[in-house]
Amino acid sequence: MADPRLAAFQSDMEKVLQHLKGEFSKLQTGRANAALVEHIEVEAYGSKQQLRAVAGIMVSDARTIVIQPWDRSILGTIEKVLSQADIGSSPVNDGVVIRINLPPMTEERRLHLKKVVATLSEEAKISVRKHRQEALDSIKQEKDEDVRDTLEKNLQKEVDEANVKIAEMGKKKEEELMKV
Numbered sequence: 001m002a003d004p005r006l007a008a009f010q011s012d013m014e015k016v017l018q019h020l021k022g023e024f025s026k027l028q029t030g031r032a033n034a035a036l037v038e039h040i041e042v043e044a045y046g047s048k049q050q051l052r053a054v055a056g057i058m059v060s061d062a063r064t065i066v067i068q069p070w071d072r073s074i075l076g077t078i079e080k081v082l083s084q085a086d087i088g089s090s091p092v093n094d095g096v097v098i099r100i101n102l103p104p105m106t107e108e109r110r111l112h113l114k115k116v117v118a119t120l121s122e123e124a125k126i127s128v129r130k131h132r133q134e135a136l137d138s139i140k141q142e143k144d145e146d147v148r149d150t151l152e153k154n155l156q157k158e159v160d161e162a163n164v165k166i167a168e169m170g171k172k173k174e175e176e177l178m179k180v
Helices: 004-025 072-084 107-139 145-178
Strands: 041-044 047-050 055-061 064-069 091-093 098-101
Touching: 004 107, 004 145, 041 072, 064 072, 072 091, 072 098, 107 145
Parallel strands: none
Antiparallel strands: 041 047, 055 064, 064 098, 091 098
16 A cells, blocks of 8 residues: 555656656747747737637648737737747738747857756756755654654655656757757
8 A cells, every 4th residue: 555645745746747847848949839939928908818728839841830810909018028029030920910030049059958958957946956855844753663664665666767757858859959
């Protein structure tokens, strides 16, 4: 039977890995991807909403993202927000849709994004350590020494697995970024 403390740790690790995957998907890899802009918040109808909630986002070719708002009255607002976002290109508003033509990635941009990947990976590892400490604190309250030792070993095994997954994800993303 799985210990609830380890189950809680596993759940936290799943969230950390999903968050890291989401952050990696936002990084431009030289190919157009809706994830690059869909999370950007737009002021619409009196509240901030994610772009994907107020517009259709399509990838028309390898370098072009097309954004078509459900309501044309917010076209200007979306264009303004996209201009301020750091996506590496300026939006073009034709009155119906907004097009973002992504430039080919430069070596400088690739190296910058590689550093971002390393930073995001390190932040994920820090989060793993924080969750490990919380789990250890709850395990240390266990009265039975044998159970406590087993739980600590199992926890360390989970931590090692999470760190390996983070490293693999980071390596895969770096390879994706450096591919010309």
